Amino acid sequence: MRTTVIVTALGPDRHGLLAAVAGTIAAQNANVDDVSQTVANGMFTMIMFVSFDETETTMLELQQALAGTGEEVGLQIHVQHENIFKYMHRI
């Protein structure tokens, strides 16, 4: 079963942040379907739509891997199932 999650990353900007997060996602056999990223007043904000097959990775594994990356590069990374956004903002 294919699962879509939304990854949000927030923190002070520096080189290689997008690459670091995307690299971890790729290493987990997950796919970045869409990405948007901005830097304002030195703050890096990135939103990724990421999908994966549950036979290849799980949400927990992805969360743990990205938590590790977040600590390494100084980002606060949240991984949430897409349904929470659909439910909150759409009927």
Add this chain to the structure above:
Amino acid sequence: MVFITTEEILETVRMIQAENLDVRAVTMGISLYDCAARNVDDVCRRVYKKILARGWRLVPVALELQDKYGVPIVNRRISVTPIAQVVAGDDPEGYVKVAHALDAAAQEIGVDFIGGFSALVQKGFTRGDAALIEAVPQAIAETERVCSSVNVASTRAGINMDAVLKMSDVLLAVARATAERDSIGAAKIVTFCNVPEDNPFMAGAVHGAGEPEVSINVAISGPGVIRNVVAGNPDIPFTELADLIKRTTFKITRVGELVAREASEALGAQMGIIDLSLAPSPKVGDSVAEILESMGLERVGAPGSTAALALLNDAVKKGGTMATSSTGGLSGAFIPVSEDAGMARAAEEGVLTIEKLEAMTAVCSLGLDMIVVPGDISRDCLAGMIADVMAIGMINGKTTGARLIPAIGKKVGDQVKLGGLFGAGPVMPVSRAGNEAFIARGGRIPAPLQSLTN
């Protein structure tokens, strides 16, 4: 794929990370009617076994959903059939044994509270009801997780004043029995008018007679989210403010709906209700008082507080009912004192009084809630306070409840630390005017007329 904008995603993240949006409780209601037996030891065995059989996955499922959606699910709880309807007999000792069985089951499952050590006596007592009420002080003092509630009034039956006086005695007895812990036992007892059968909030949660075998009821929260919306719009008129609160509550409630759907499916339980109450906690920024103050009141308790609460309560319900068709429970804003840092501060300063809180009871979802009163309060004074709260519920056809804590050995102005979600608050002054002759009349205040409603 549904298109979701960057702003919407960041709004959700901000609500959770910065504004304390959470699901306050996922409460599993379990029917215990089939646990009835002649022998109370058999009842205890059946009760323990059934709660474990139906509830053992509650905590892991709630934690799974918490990780999946990134929303904290603060409490996992169990409510059961009012115990007075399950246990036959008039021996209070038997009811205490059942309380221990409930406590043991709750501990085994890993929930912090189990509600339903309860009776409904608005019209009168069965032998079992009387025995259960007599057992409440010992049951609460000897257990950690058991919560008790007694419905003493309803719009259809009136107020059972004998029961009101009994509850006053119960509260004083529990307070004395737990005096070394700031009388915390009294915080686990609610006296109700028009008790809802599907309330997920403690201490008043029960799984009522009309409920299914097993259900999942979800309590939303999020005062911090609403507070930020209100504070961010200091100059808009009330109609626009109400709209903003409705829109925000819609989003909060949708989170509850999602969690309720998935939890009930995963647990093989019927989806029950979403309780639209804004429940504060002692955490900074998680306060209903701060919402009211953000509307323009210097402190909650100032003139206009009741009107502000009325607007908030109504807007929360309107927004919530758009978001789910399964509303229930208490559904409104809570105004507890010790559990809400803003309320406690206003009470300490003397701006918020019990009389003002009583007026606010008419437009909120519970009543005189988590209010610490002097330990030397008389049984008649306490009974009078409970009766006043019941009268507001009875006349207005709404649920009201009293959770009053007589702090033994404490006097007005002393600070009482109840701990955890119970918070801390000052001992509040109560009227010392006598009411003994009124309370001593006993009997029942008749049910009110439902027309000519001025």
